[in-house]
Amino acid sequence: MLQYFRDVYTSWIDYPLREGRRLGGRYEIVRFLGMGSYGLTYLCRDSREAGAEVVVKMAKPSKKELGRRLLQREHEILKKLQHPRIPAAGGTFEERGRLCLVTEYIAGETVEDLIFREERRFTEEVSLLFMRELLEIVAFVHGQGYVHLDVRIPNVMVRGGDIHLIDFGLARRIGDTEGQEPFENDEMRRRRTPEAQSDLYAAGHFLLFLLYSTYRADWNSPEAGWEEELTVSEGTRTLIRRLLQEEPPYADAVICMAELDRVLGALQRSSP
């Protein structure tokens, strides 16, 4: 019973704020974008910048000090990662004792929406081109000494045809294990260990999602693995196997990109 009251209380204090409400005396809420593990995210208009659209992420009240700390860490990391394909950090402010982080708004669609809502189909070539763009951003993040640790289709956005990587809420310095919970299973260990390979592993799954967008299940045959279900070139197969650590993994994102370029070149030469 106590747990029930706790849950009711948590959903009440974490309930999203209404549209039109002004935050920090400056940012007017246009729309609630979503609730993450530690924050509530809003699309806002900045009244001091001629109504420019920004994203304001507010630490969840229920997460108390942990929510604040994680948002602060996200801010510190975003400030260091200045890149045209990563949301720019705009600063922090307090709203009734809650920490808020302002970032650039990427007015686009997530790859998750493109695949599942718009039913967009990605050919092998387009999938590899998308992957190439993603790896460029990931290589930049790693080059600055950080790992994203949450490379997934809802965190990759497309704006004007360009890929953007968002949500640095789990990002860390490479090798920084402070405060990290023990991994629940091997999958989480591969995705969340703070090293470059984790982002490459996650990028392998990202590529699989793109490639599966053209797959039509035959409900009469038993479910099989991606190797049987997907029709892709041998180069792409090896690329995925190495990303998923089924074969010796790439040492880093730059080496992986070079391999991807070779695979892409061969594919383009062989297509009519």
Ligand SMILES: Nc1ncnc2c1ncn2[C@@H]1O[C@H](COP(=O)(O)OP(=O)(O)OP(=O)(O)O)[C@@H](O)[C@H]1O
């Ligand atoms: N900079 C941004 N530009 C545009 N949309 C964004 C931006 N940041 C977040 N969003 C959108 O806001 C929503 C909520 O994002 P948020 O990062 O708070 O949580 P989440 O990704 O759903 O969960 P979690 O943080 O636990 O992974 C998502 O739908 C995301 O696409």
